[in-house]
Amino acid sequence: MILRLFRLIACQLLLAFACAQAQASDGIEITRNIIEASEDGYRLNANFEFQLPHGLEQALQMSVPLYFTTEIDVTRPRWWWTDERAVSQRQTVRIDYDVLTRQYHVRVMGSLQQNFTTLDEALSMIRRPSRWLFAPKGTLEPGKTYNVTLRMFLDRDFLQKPLQVNAFNNADWRLTSNKKNFTYKAE
Template sequence: MTIRFLRLLACQLLLLFACAQAQAADGVEITRAHIEATEDGYRLDARYAFDLSQDLEHAISRGVALYFTTEIELTRPRWWWYDEKAVTSRQTLRISYNELHRQYNVAVVGSVQQPFQTLDEALANVRRPGRWQIAPKGALKPGEVYNVTVRMFMDRQLLLKPLQVNALNDAGWQLSSNKKTFLYKAE
């Protein structure tokens, strides 16, 4: 009786561990998030690790544009009131495939797009985006410590309307990171 119970318990634990590993592999991992002070303002230097599911690769090869959004929020803690939201910013990258030219395109939404020959090259640009300005120089108080929260996800709201229904119900179309938090002392 106890050997059977232990075997059953071991099988359930293995199944639970396998499900947790599969779920973790489907998400986005923020491998680097760092704020840099420059002459014109504050920039986010971020790196991500993720793989597209077969459904997403198939969709891109059929001409469906996918959108990846990074959100960042800087708050200043206050003991007498709610935390002050100093900066809230977001940037969206679009990746698409042009069958006529047989090339992948990556662009910051509303900007010029860059062509790439392979999907891996295009995804490398999404995983390592350029440093983008999150706030002008005077937005943060020098010497103050801010709580920073960064998140990256595939923005399903920007998909074509018929695909949004499918994307909401299909786990292969859900790609996002956990929130990464760290402290930043303004310069």
């Protein structure tokens, strides 16, 4: 009897661990994170890997726009005080579906909109965004090393209020990446 109970508990723990691992792998993964110095300033060259959960696909098909926000924080470490924040920027991309034209629209907020016929093409623009100018030239001091934190998430703050309440109770609406930390030596 005790052996049977022990086996049952062990199986439940293994199942819970497997479910937690599967749920963790369903988020957004940052597969590329490179900062490039250009004549205009500093650009982020990043790639993100994720699959849109079924619930989000359904919401998109019902013309509910989804917003994906990328955050970058650049700090300079100091031994004598807290780290100095050099740059803290956000970029939000909106994706929506037009039922009448049967097209997906993707727009970087404050920029032009692009239209796509398939969801995979539209998501490709979000997964592999163009090089984002996140800081003008002269913001970072050449030769200094900076700590960079990068993350992407489904931004529920842009949703309509009734959807925000539902989004907090539904796991499909918690699509996010872990924070990716790396260092960058300014050029």
